[in-house]
Structure formats: C-alpha cells, structure tokens
Amino acid sequence: MTAGETSPVLEIRDLTKSFGPVSVLKGVTFSLGPGVILGLAGENGAGKSTLAKCISSQYRPDSGTIRVNGSCFTVPQEFTLIPTLRVYENIFLGRELSRYGFLKKKAMILRAQALLNKVGCTVPPRKMVSDLNVAEKQKIEIAKAFLDRSKLLILDEPTTVLNRMETETLFQILREFREQGGSVIYISHKLEEVRTICDRIVVLRDGVLVADEASGDLSAEEIARRMVGRNLTRIFPPKRPADPGTDEVLRCENVSSGREVLDVSFSLKKGEILGLAGLAGAGRTELAETICGFRRRSGGRIVLNGTAITRPTPDRMLRAGLSYLPEDRQRTAILPDFTLADNLTLSSLSRYTSWGFIREKRCREAAARYMERFRIRAASPDERLGNLSGGNQQKTVIARGLDSSPSVFIFDEPTRGVDVGARGEIYEFIHALAESGVSCLFISSDLEEIIGCCARVLVMREGRIRGELSGDDVNEERIMFLATGVK
Amino acid sequence: MTEVKTMKSERIRRILSYVGGPYMALAVLFLVCACSSDVFLKPDNLLNILRQVSYSGLIALGMTFVIVSGGIDLSVGSLFALCGVCSLLSIRNFTPVQPVAGMSPELCGLLLGGAVCVLTGVIGGLLNGSAVVFGRVPPFIATLGTYSIFRSLALYLADSGTVSTENYTSEPFRPANELLTKIGECEVFGMSLPGLMLIVLTVVLGVLLARTAFGRHVCAVGSSERVARFAGIRTGQVRFLTYVIIGLCVGVSAFLAAGRLGSVSSTNAGLFYELDAIAAVIIGGASMSGGRGTLAGTLAGVLILGILSNILDMWGVAATLQGLVKGLVIIVSVLIQKKG
Numbered sequence: 001m002t003a004g005e006t007s008p009v010l011e012i013r014d015l016t017k018s019f020g021p022v023s024v025l026k027g028v029t030f031s032l033g034p035g036v037i038l039g040l041a042g043e044n045g046a047g048k049s050t051l052a053k054c055i056s057s058q059y060r061p062d063s064g065t066i067r068v069n070g071s072c073f074t075v076p077q078e079f080t081l082i083p084t085l086r087v088y089e090n091i092f093l094g095r096e097l098s099r100y101g102f103l104k105k106k107a108m109i110l111r112a113q114a115l116l117n118k119v120g121c122t123v124p125p126r127k128m129v130s131d132l133n134v135a136e137k138q139k140i141e142i143a144k145a146f147l148d149r150s151k152l153l154i155l156d157e158p159t160t161v162l163n164r165m166e167t168e169t170l171f172q173i174l175r176e177f178r179e180q181g182g183s184v185i186y187i188s189h190k191l192e193e194v195r196t197i198c199d200r201i202v203v204l205r206d207g208v209l210v211a212d213e214a215s216g217d218l219s220a221e222e223i224a225r226r227m228v229g230r231n232l233t234r235i236f237p238p239k240r241p242a243d244p245g246t247d248e249v250l251r252c253e254n255v256s257s258g259r260e261v262l263d264v265s266f267s268l269k270k271g272e273i274l275g276l277a278g279l280a281g282a283g284r285t286e287l288a289e290t291i292c293g294f295r296r297r298s299g300g301r302i303v304l305n306g307t308a309i310t311r312p313t314p315d316r317m318l319r320a321g322l323s324y325l326p327e328d329r330q331r332t333a334i335l336p337d338f339t340l341a342d343n344l345t346l347s348s349l350s351r352y353t354s355w356g357f358i359r360e361k362r363c364r365e366a367a368a369r370y371m372e373r374f375r376i377r378a379a380s381p382d383e384r385l386g387n388l389s390g391g392n393q394q395k396t397v398i399a400r401g402l403d404s405s406p407s408v409f410i411f412d413e414p415t416r417g418v419d420v421g422a423r424g425e426i427y428e429f430i431h432a433l434a435e436s437g438v439s440c441l442f443i444s445s446d447l448e449e450i451i452g453c454c455a456r457v458l459v460m461r462e463g464r465i466r467g468e469l470s471g472d473d474v475n476e477e478r479i480m481f482l483a484t485g486v487k
Numbered sequence: 488m489t490e491v492k493t494m495k496s497e498r499i500r501r502i503l504s505y506v507g508g509p510y511m512a513l514a515v516l517f518l519v520c521a522c523s524s525d526v527f528l529k530p531d532n533l534l535n536i537l538r539q540v541s542y543s544g545l546i547a548l549g550m551t552f553v554i555v556s557g558g559i560d561l562s563v564g565s566l567f568a569l570c571g572v573c574s575l576l577s578i579r580n581f582t583p584v585q586p587v588a589g590m591s592p593e594l595c596g597l598l599l600g601g602a603v604c605v606l607t608g609v610i611g612g613l614l615n616g617s618a619v620v621f622g623r624v625p626p627f628i629a630t631l632g633t634y635s636i637f638r639s640l641a642l643y644l645a646d647s648g649t650v651s652t653e654n655y656t657s658e659p660f661r662p663a664n665e666l667l668t669k670i671g672e673c674e675v676f677g678m679s680l681p682g683l684m685l686i687v688l689t690v691v692l693g694v695l696l697a698r699t700a701f702g703r704h705v706c707a708v709g710s711s712e713r714v715a716r717f718a719g720i721r722t723g724q725v726r727f728l729t730y731v732i733i734g735l736c737v738g739v740s741a742f743l744a745a746g747r748l749g750s751v752s753s754t755n756a757g758l759f760y761e762l763d764a765i766a767a768v769i770i771g772g773a774s775m776s777g778g779r780g781t782l783a784g785t786l787a788g789v790l791i792l793g794i795l796s797n798i799l800d801m802w803g804v805a806a807t808l809q810g811l812v813k814g815l816v817i818i819v820s821v822l823i824q825k826k827g
Contacts, residue, residue, distance in 0.1 A: 294716065318719030332717050335710045337778060346707060346718045349700040357698050400718065 007069060008033050009152050009183045010055065015064035017050055024050045026207040027064070034151070037174060037184040039198030039215065041191065043227050043447060047207040048187050049077075052154050055185070070151030075141040077156045083130035088112035090129055091144055115143040119173050135166040142173060153177065154185045157280075159193060171197050189279045191220040191484055203227055221477070224484065228447055228476035236452030237431040240273060249439045250322075250408045252291065255300035260286035262463040264300070268408065268439045273430060275454030276443045277479050283463040284443045285327050288410050292324040293317045305407055318347060323401030327412040327443070329390070333397045336386025340378050341367035343385045344396055348404040370399040375425060391422025398429060409433060410441040415449060427453055447476050459483050508824060509771050509787035516791060520798045527798065534678060538747075540793030541681035542567075543760045544786070545740035547767040548685075548692050549733030551785045554768050555696070556729045557709040557777030558619065558626040563737050563764060565637035566611040567757030570741035572641045574604035575650040575751055578664065597666045604745070605738035611637060612734020616727035634761070641753040651750035670746040681743040685789070688736070693782035705729060709777025766813070767792055770820045791816070 010032040017025040024047045032038055042048045053059045055066060056074045081090045091112050097104040112125040121139040123132060129140070138158060145153050153174075159167045174184055174197060188194050194201060195215050203211035203226045211218065211226045218226075247270040255264045260283045268274050278284050289295040291302060293312030302309050304320050314324075326332035335343055345352055345363045352362045367381035374395040378388055385393060394414065401409055411430065415423045430453065434440050444450050450457055456470040459482035467482040520527045527533075546563050553560045582596030590598075611633065618629035673680045696702035704725045707715040715722050745751050771788035773780025795816060799809050 292717075313721075314716050315719040315721050324717065326717055331711075332713055335707060335714055335778075337710060338707070342703065346703070346715075346720070349703060353700050356700070357694075358700060358703060404719070 008067075009069050010072075010185075011065075011067040011069075012055070013065045015051070015054060015066060016062045017047075017054060017059060018062060024207050025054070025061075028204070028207070028209050029064075030202055030209060030212055032152075032183050032185070034181045034183055035178050036200060037178055037186055037198045039194035039201040040185055040187045040204065041189075041194055041201060041223055041227055042204035043445070046204040046227070048204055049156060051204065052156055052185065052187060055152075056154060068152060071148050072152040072154065073145035073148055073150035074154040074156065075138065075145070075158060079134075079137050079141055081129045081137055081140060083128070085129060086125070087116070087123055087127050087129060087132070087140055088125035090140060091115060091125075091147060095147065111147070112143070115146050116140075118146055119143050120169055135162050135169075138162070138170070139173070150182070152183050152185070154187070156187045157189065158186070159188065159190060167193070189484060191223050194223070195220060220484075221481075224477060224480040228480060236427055236449070239453070239455050240271070240431065240434055249305060250291075250441075251301075251303040253301040253303070255287070255290060255302060256298045257286060257290040257295050258298060260463050261290050261295075264460075264463075264465050266458055266465065266468075268441060270407075270439055271434050271437045272456070273434045273440045273442050273454050275450040275457035275474070276441060276460065277447065277450050277457055278445075278460035278483050280445060282460040282483065284460050285412055286463075287460070288324060288327075288412050288441070288443060291317075292322060292410065318404055318406075321405070321407040322410070323347075323404060323406035323408070324410045325394075325397055325401055325412055325414055327416065329393060329397065329416070334385050334393055336384065338385060339382045340371075340376070340385050340388070340396055341381035344370060344381075344400050344403065347400050351403070366403070370396075370403070374399055374429065389422075391418040391425075394418050394426065395422070395429075398426070402433070406438060408439045408441070410443070412443045413445065414442070415444070415446065423449075447479055450479070451475065461485055509784045509791070509820075512770075512820065513787045513791050513794075516794055516798075520794060524798065524801045526801060530677075532797070534682065536790075536793045536797050537682035537685070538679040539797075540789050541679070541685040542740050542744045543763040544685045544767065544789035544793075545681070545688060545736050545743075546733070546760055547764040547771075547785050547789050548688055548782060549729075549736030550761075550764040550768050551771070551773060551780050551782055552692070552696065552705055552729040552732050553626075554765070554773050554775065555709045555777060555780040556705045556726050557712065558726060558729060559630065559765070560615060560730065560733050561627065561630040561761045562611065562615060562633040562637055563733060564757035564760040565634050565641065566608060566734065566737045567741045567744070567760055568751065568753055568755075569611065569637045569641040569644075570604045570607040570738050571745045571751030571756050572645045572650050572753055573607045574600045574742055574745055576644060577603040578667065579650070593666050597670070600667060600745075601742050604742040605735060608734040608736070608738025608741065609731060610734070611737065612731040615734070616730035619730065620723045620727045638753075641756075645751070645753035647753060649750050649752040664749070667746045668749050670743075672747070681740075681747070684739065684743060685786075688739075689782050689786045692732070696780075696782055701725070701728070706778055709774075709779075711778075763792065766817045769817060772824060 008031040012031065013029050015025055015028040016023065028051060040048050040051070050059065052074060054061050055068065056072055082093065085093070088109050092108050097108050109125045116123065116125065119139045119142050121136060121143065123136050129137065132140070142153070158170060162170060177184065186194065186198055195218070198215045201211065201213060201215045201218055201223065202209060203223060205227060248267050249270050250268040253265050256262050264287055276284050286295060290297050293314045293316060297312070302312065304317070304322060307320070309317065309320060341363045344367050349358065352359050352366065364381045370376065371378060371381065376392050376395045376399070378392060385396060388396070414426050414430070418426065427449070430440055430442065442450065442454055451474055454474065456468065457474050457479060458465050459467050459469065459479055461483055469478055546567070550560060550563070578596045578600040581599055583592050586592060587595045615630055615633055618624045618633070619626050622629070670680065675683050696705060704715065704720050707718065707720055708722045708725050712722050744756070767788035768780060768785050769775060769788070770791055771780065771784030771786070773784065792813065795812065796809055799812060804812070
C-alpha cells in the first residue's frame with residue numbers, strides 16, 4: 001500500500017473524538033486502498049463503532065481529517081429498514097425513481113431485482129420487509145449500498161445475527177465486491193472470522209490504534225492479546241476472596257429465556273462479587289433482566305434466600321431482596337424530570353410515608369445522607385436529576401437500590417458513561433457493599449474492571465455460560481478466549 | 488439554615504412553574520371579564536359559572552390522574568349518561584314502599600340511586616382499566632371502544648329517550664325524586680353542591696396525587712413506565728387504579744347532574760364531556776405524554792373554560808362560534824407552555 005501506486009479510498013489522519021469528559025478516539029491514523037477487506041477489532045468500548053460513525057459522518061470528529069474517496073455506506077448493527085414497506089421500497093427509500101412526481105414502480109422493481117440477484121438474495125422485491133429474516137434484511141442493506149455505487153462498505157458486527165451458512169454467503173458477497181474494486185471495513189468480535197475474510201487487520205484499544213498488519217501475520221491469540229493489552233491507569237480496591245462464605249444467597253438452575261438466555265446455572269454466595277463477562281449480545285443483560293423478573297423466563301428455577309421465586313416480577317424481586325442497576329441508565333433507570341430525592345426514594349417510598357402521606361422532609365434527609373455517603377455532587381436533594389453528570393446519576397441509582405436493603409445487587413455495566421473519577425468511587429462502593437454482606441453480580445464488558453474487582457468470573461457467549469474462572473485464571477486472555485469461542 | 492430556605496424556595500419555584508401559568512391566565516381572563524361586564528362580578532353569576540363547570544370539571548379531576556399516568560379516557564361522556572340512566576331507573580323501579588332499617592322509603596330510594604350511579608361509574612372504570620392493563624389494548628383504542636359501548640347501553644336502557652323523574656308521580660318514587668332534586672338544588676354556604684364537591688374533590692385528589700406514594704407512582708409511570716417497572720413499582724396496578732378513580736368521578740358527577748336536571752337524556756347527557764375534561768387538564772399544564780400535571784392546574788383549566796363560555800355569552804358571541812374560541816385557547820395554552 002505505498003503511496004502513489006493507487007489513490008486510497010479512505011484516509012484517516014490523527015482522528016480524535018470525545019463524548020463529554022470521555023475520550024473515545026485518541027489520534028487514529030490509517031489509510032485504506034481499493035479492493036481491500038479491512039478487519040477492525042477491539043473490545044467493547046474500544047472505539048470501533050465510534051470510528052465507523054465518524055467515517056460515515058454520523059459523528060463530527062473533534063480534530064483530525066477523514067478523506068473518503070467516493071461514497072461510503074454503513075450496514076449498522078441495528079438495521080434501519082422500515083418493516084411496513086416492501087423490499088424495493090426500502091431499497092429506493094429517499095432515492096425513488098420518478099417522472100413528473102409519479103413513482104416509476106416497474107423500473108424500481110426491475111432494478112431492485114437486479115441488485116438482489118447481485119447480493120444472492122432470492123426474496124421477491126415486492127415482499128414486505130416485516131416478513132423477512134435477519135439474514136435477508138442484511139442482504140437488503142447491502143443491496144442499498146450497491147444502489148449507491150459505494151466504494152466503501154462498513155459492516156458493524158454483521159455476523160452476530162447469522163448462522164454458519166448465512167455467514168458463508170455474506171463472505172462470498174464481500175469477496176465479489178472486493179473483486180470489483182470495492183473496499184470493506186469489517187467490524188467484528190469474532191476473531192477467527194476476521195482472520196478468514198480480512199486482508200488486513202487493525203486493532204483498537206481504548207481509542208488508540210495498537211496494531212495494523214496483514215491478517216496472515218496475526219494469530220487469533222495475538223489479536224486478542226493486543227485487544228486487551230495492559231493498562232495500569234485504574235486502581236481497584238484489594239480483591240475479596242473467591243469464596244468468602246458458604247451461605248448461598250442466589251441460585252439459578254437451568255434458567256432460560258427465549259433464544260437469548262439458554263440453560264444458565266450458577267450460584268452466588270453471601271458477600272461475594274461474582275463477575276459476568278462476555279461480548280455485546282452474549283445475553284448478559286438478558287440474563288439479569290430474567291433474574292429480576294423483567295423478562296419472561298421460559299425455563300429453570302431461581303432461588304433467592306432459600307425460597308424459589310415462582311412468578312417473578314420486578315416489584316416482587318425487589319421486595320424479596322434483589323436490586324438491579326440497569327445497563328441503559330437513561331432509558332431504564334432514571335426519571336430525569338424528577339428531583340434527586342424523588343428518584344432516590346422511588347423504590348422504597350413506603351419507608352417514607354406515615355398514614356399514606358409522603359414525608360418530604362424524611363425523603364430529603366435520607367437523600368442528603370446518601371449524597372454524603374456516595375459523594376453525589378448536587379446543589380441540593382431537590383435538584384433535577386437530569387441536570388447531574390452521568391456519574392452522579394449512577395450513584396443516585398445505586399443509592400436507590402441500596403435503600404430497599406437488598407441481599408443481592410446486580411450491577412449491569414455500572415461504570416458505563418461514567419467519568420474516570422467516579423468509576424473508582426463506584427468500585428469502592430461495590431466492595432464496601434460486599435464487605436457488609438451484600439452479594440453482588442458484576443456484569444461488564446470492560447475486562448479490566450471485571451479482572452480488577454472479581455475473584456470469580458462467569459463468561460457468557462451466545463446465551464450460555466461457557467466457563468467459570470477463579471483465582472489466577474481470571475485474566476484477559478482466558479476470558480477473551482471463552483467469550484469469543486477461540487480455542 | 489439558609490440551605491433549608493433555598494430548598495424551600497426551590498420547591499415553591501418548581502410548583503409555581505407547574506401551576507403558575509394557568510393561574511396567571513385565569514387572573515388575566517378574570518380581570519378582562521370584570522372590566523368588560525358589570526354582571527360578571529355579581530356573586531350569582533360567579534356561582535353559576537362554578538356550577539356549570541362542575542359536572543365536566545369533576546370528570547377533569549379524574550382525567551388528570553389518567554393523563555398524568557400516560558393514558559387517556561375517551562369514554563367518560565358516555566359513561567356519564569349510562570350512570571345517570573342506571574341511577575334514575577333504579578330509583579324508579581326499586582324504591583321500597585315500606586321504611587327500611589328506620590329510613591324513610593324516599594331516603595332509601597335516593598341512597599340506592601346514588602350507590603348505583605357511583606357503582607356504575609366504578610364498574611366502567613374497572614372495564615377500561617382491565618382492557619388497558621390486562622388486555623394491553625392502547626388506552627385510546629380501549630376507551631374509544633367503551634365510549635361506543637357505554638352510550639349504546641344507555642340508549643338501550645332508556646329506549647333512546649330521556650329518563651325523567653317527572654313522569655313518575657306515583658308513590659313512592661315521587662318523594663324520592665323530590666329528594667333527589669333537592670340534592671341537585673341544595674346549597675351549602677351559599678354554594679351549589681356540585682360546585683362545593685368540585686372544590687372539595689380538587690383538594691382531596693390533589694393531596695392524593697401530590698402527597699402520597701400512589702400519586703408519586705402515577706407520575707413515575709407516566710414519565711417512563713419502563714423506569715417505573717425497574718424501580719419495583721407495580722405499574723399495572725397503578726394504571727388500573729387511575730381508571731377506577733376517573734370512573735368514580737364520573738359517577739359522582741352524573742348523580743349530581745341527575746339531581747340538578749331531574750332527568751337524564753340518553754342521547755345528550757355527557758356529550759363532549761371527554762373533550763372538555765381533556766382540554767381542562769391540558770390547559771392546566773399537564774403533559775399529554777404523561778408524568779406531569781396537578782389537580783390545582785386542572786381546576787384552573789376548568790374555570791378558564793367556564794369563564795370563557797360565560798363571558799362570550801355576555802358579549803353576545805354566537806354560540807356556534809364559541810367552540811372556535813375554545814379551540815384556540817387550548818392550542819395557544821399548549822404553545823405557551825412549550826415555550827415556558
């Protein structure tokens with residue numbers, strides 16, 4: 001790829017991007033010539049999707065340059081097809097062929113048919129998108145790229161929704177695209193796949209480009225090692241012993257829910273911090289939601305404090321002593337228009353009432369106590385929660401969970417969208433909680449914090465628990481290998 | 488100490504930001520009316536306005552709960568008619584001839600009518616709540632359905648006509664009916680009973696919404712049902728109860744109206760009450776998407792609509808054009824609230 005030989009399709013120089021205080025990309029530089037499939041690997045949160053969104057100009061970079069030669073098309077993780085429209089209508093959405101304002105339906109159907117043939121899709125153009133399966137939908141997204149005559153195709157985790165056969169077909173399409181001089185950026189967690197399909201592999205870690213080599217020169221193990229690396233910037237409290245007591249607090253027996261959670265069994269001891277690792281889409285959040293009663297359980301048994309919970313709902317589980325810190329704070333955990341005090345007491349309001357009336361003073365006093373204990377920085381308990389920073393919001397939600405005196409606390413990505421300072425505090429709180437006898441299930445995509453906090457770790461992949469690690473086995477490579485399925 | 492003070496003032500400011508707008512509008516309207524007409528300020532006129540708005544106003548109080556919880560109830564006008572019809576029919580058919588438990592027959596008949604009226608309202612609310620919560624039918628659709636069902640039942644029971652107290656003069660209905668009319672006409676502290684009821688219920692329900700755990704849960708569910716569920720709130724139960732509350736309000740309102748008019752028309756009673764009630768709640772500063780709203784605001788909305796219709800009459804604006812003014816007021820009030 002020497003300069004001057006062929007003009008590159010994509011050139012990125014010193015790209016940086018941050019969201020608030022969190023910097024996601026820190027000076028990324030690489031270029032991509034025509035007819036190359038480039039693998040983009042990295043942990044969750046390493047900046048892969050952000051990089052893709054910068055290239056397709058969905059995000060504005062803070063500094064640095066991106067030059068795209070020709071047009072670029074992204075097939076996102078979540079498809080953007082409109083289910084109530086037909087296949088050809090979706091392909092031509094926003095680019096409809098028309099004459100004098102009237103749609104040229106026949107011409108569009110013919111063109112759509114040609115494009116569908118090209119991507120090896122046998123679906124008739126008039127079919128409704130809602131009737132298609134995911135593999136077919138993905139092909140239609142790719143057909144849209146062909147309609148635009150894109151020179152650069154970005155695929156974000158394209159195979160998480162595909163089976164082996166469908167994956168093979170996708171690879172075939174991509175190789176044909178390469179033959180015609182198109183370039184592909186292929187983002188994936190599945191390292192073996194990346195090695196199979198890609199000519200070149202770029203690895204991101206914490207927003208920094210740490211490897212850029214031909215795929216033949218990198219083994220899957222080497223990629224995994226580069227992905228996790230070593231980063232000693234964060235300090236964790238001293239680890240607690242793997243098995244602090246023999247008292248079992250929570251036990252799951254063969255718990256299943258739909259296709260997302262399959263046959264999961266584990267047990268959680270009193271005062272333990274049990275890690276639950278895995279890649280995005282491995283079913284960790286779904287498992288947590290099943291345990292806390294938000295998702296319907298299709299099989300298995302959940303035993304909390306010695307009692308089997310037959311029909312769990314979030315309120316029953318809460319009263320039985322289980323608190324849950326949801327992954328998606330904005331959508332599931334906070335009411336931004338409510339005050340800090342009102343948010344904090346939401347789960348345990350009955351503690352603050354007498355004769356049915358809320359004692360506002362007691363609420364505010366309790367909130368003030370938690371603000372001091374958790375160092376929540378806000379002007380007063382009456383401040384709108386939406387005005388606070390992510391870290392302070394997160395601490396408020398943790399305080400809410402604690403206020404109902406749980407025996408089990410499930411933390412789902414507790415430090416996501418939280419600045420570095422507050423992260424350390426959150427680790428401390430979790431340890432203090434475990435110290436006081438509360439059992440914690442710690443779900444995170446951030447391997448470093450899992451390793452830093454948990455003496456025992458479960459690893460999930462494709463809805464199942466693939467292994468349990470403890471002691472010295474809790475390290476990046478072991479977890480990554482279990483999570484990606486690389487032997 | 489200063490911190491406590493700022494906390495208090497912050498709180499007052501927040502409450503004002505919810506209710507201030509509607510009351511400011513009410514004050515302005517009141518001033519304009521007082522200046523432009525010398526009859527307007529006469530106590531009789533003011534009390535009359537209060538009475539006129541109280542029937543749909545009582546329903547608006549219940550509607551506040553439903554809207555704040557993120558729902559809507561279109562069936563209230565029809566339910567109002569059904570309650571009235573059931574109530575008068577039961578007085579007509581089941582008033583005892585002999586005293587029961589030491590109560591005179593007419594009193595028994597009256598109590599029976601009141602109980603039937605309120606009960607019908609509550610049952611209507613239970614049906615709406617069941618459809619929305621257990622059937623998972625969107626509130627708009629569920630109550631659109633019962634809107635048709637309740638009106639149809641009222642028409643059927645009353646043979647598409649008017650159930651009146653006057654046509655039945657034989658014992659023992661007559662005294663019961665007279666008593667009912669007395670209730671409708673009765674005045675307490677110089678105020679009509681429905682008007683007094685409106686104010687009392689505003690206070691009671693206002694406390695329920697703003698000061699109890701249930702009220703807080705209603706707001707939380709309306710803000711985000713997902714967040715509320717994850718916080719361990721029984722969201723189904725909360726939403727169900729809001730429909731029962733509005734049903735209860737409809738029942739009370741229908742009984743007072745039946746007493747006032749001495750009859751219930753199955754075709755006309757409660758017509759467009761759902762729209763008046765929703766309009767009052769929105770003018771009162773509640774958010775149509777739920778999570779925000781106060782009973783005090785709704786009362787202001789109710790009064791604004793009442794005063795408006797009163798002054799338009801006095802100014803001699805054609806009755807046919809009054810709907811236009813009302814519609815403009817609703818849209819403008821929402822526009823102003825969006826800016827604020």
